[in-house]
Amino acid sequence: MSIQLEEIAPRTRQLVYDLVKEAGADVSDWENFKRGAEHAASNPRYCYEWSFVDSDSLVVLNLWHGGMRERNGVVEDALNMRAFAHRIVRLRDDPWRKGEAKAVWEKRALKMDRAIQLAARKRLPVRVIVCEGDERDIEAGDDEASRVHKRLLDPVPWAVTHYDWSTGEVMLTRGVPAIEFVDQFSAPSDPGEQAPEKRVVEGSVFVRSAEVRRRVLLRAKGICELCGTRGFTTAAGQVYLETHHVVPLSEGGADSVFNVVALCPNDHRRAHHGADRVQLQERLQRVGALLTAA
Numbered sequence: 001m002s003i004q005l006e007e008i009a010p011r012t013r014q015l016v017y018d019l020v021k022e023a024g025a026d027v028s029d030w031e032n033f034k035r036g037a038e039h040a041a042s043n044p045r046y047c048y049e050w051s052f053v054d055s056d057s058l059v060v061l062n063l064w065h066g067g068m069r070e071r072n073g074v075v076e077d078a079l080n081m082r083a084f085a086h087r088i089v090r091l092r093d094d095p096w097r098k099g100e101a102k103a104v105w106e107k108r109a110l111k112m113d114r115a116i117q118l119a120a121r122k123r124l125p126v127r128v129i130v131c132e133g134d135e136r137d138i139e140a141g142d143d144e145a146s147r148v149h150k151r152l153l154d155p156v157p158w159a160v161t162h163y164d165w166s167t168g169e170v171m172l173t174r175g176v177p178a179i180e181f182v183d184q185f186s187a188p189s190d191p192g193e194q195a196p197e198k199r200v201v202e203g204s205v206f207v208r209s210a211e212v213r214r215r216v217l218l219r220a221k222g223i224c225e226l227c228g229t230r231g232f233t234t235a236a237g238q239v240y241l242e243t244h245h246v247v248p249l250s251e252g253g254a255d256s257v258f259n260v261v262a263l264c265p266n267d268h269r270r271a272h273h274g275a276d277r278v279q280l281q282e283r284l285q286r287v288g289a290l291l292t293a294a
């Protein structure tokens with residue numbers, strides 16, 4: 001295990017209440033419960049939740065230590081609570097599994113997704129309660145709740161560094177500022193507008209695609225890779241560019257950083273509809289290869 005992951009491996013069983021409080025979130029409402037203030041920590045309205053939001057200034061999330069990975073010295077966690085909630089609904093509708101996947105898990109998963117959305121939109125710091133224990137596999141038929149044996153509050157704040165509004169794919173990263181760069185899929189859009197390059201696929205393919213776009217946006221750093229203009233700043237304070245597959249996926253183009261470029265909206269439309277789109281495609285192929293190698 002990497003040094004950083006080792007560092008945040010929980011060794012004691014601390015109470016969620018104490019950790020949420022330690023993170024700096026307001027826990028005064030935990031006391032409003034019939035057993036009285038001295039039992040605030042076991043208030044069932046809060047103590048089983050997976051996410052906590054403090055009046056738009058802070059988000060606290062429970063994350064499994066086993067789900068984290070370290071890459072290039074950075075600890076991250078990729079998850080999709082929206083997909084998790086849908087999975088629970090599907091299992092619940094299965095006549096053979098009725099009653100096993102609990103409605104309350106769906107509720108908690110969607111609540112956590114909303115907390116992550118809020119953190120992404122407002123670029124709020126995310127404090128992480130690192131959990132270790134028995135994580136139940138709902139697909140395998142586990143109908144008991146996961147059991148946490150140990151917890152700790154990571155002293156280092158995390159941030160949402162990628163949120164895909166069309167799929168719910170999330171990347172949480174330890175010790176870095178919140179999202180700076182967004183594209184047409186990660187910026188909140190009109191609900192009616194369909195992502196033009198969205199493919200109807202499930203599971204890992206989307207994860208990879210989101211990861212490619214994230215890496216291309218980081219590579220471009222807010223500057224159009226064709227004309228060098230800086231993208232506009234969104235209402236949430238992020239820089240907007242559009243990601244574009246140079247050779248379309250439908251024509252066998254690869255979903256890789258070599259074949260994806262970040263463009264200003266004007267150049268993106270031009271790459272699709274311009275009179276010079278064939279020449280542009282050749283240029284962009286060289287751009288993708290050069291910038292990736294750099």
Ligand SMILES: [Zn+2]
Binds near residue numbers: 224226227263264
């Ligand atoms: Zn441009």
Ligand SMILES: [Zn+2]
Binds near residue numbers: 243244245268272
């Ligand atoms: Zn495109």
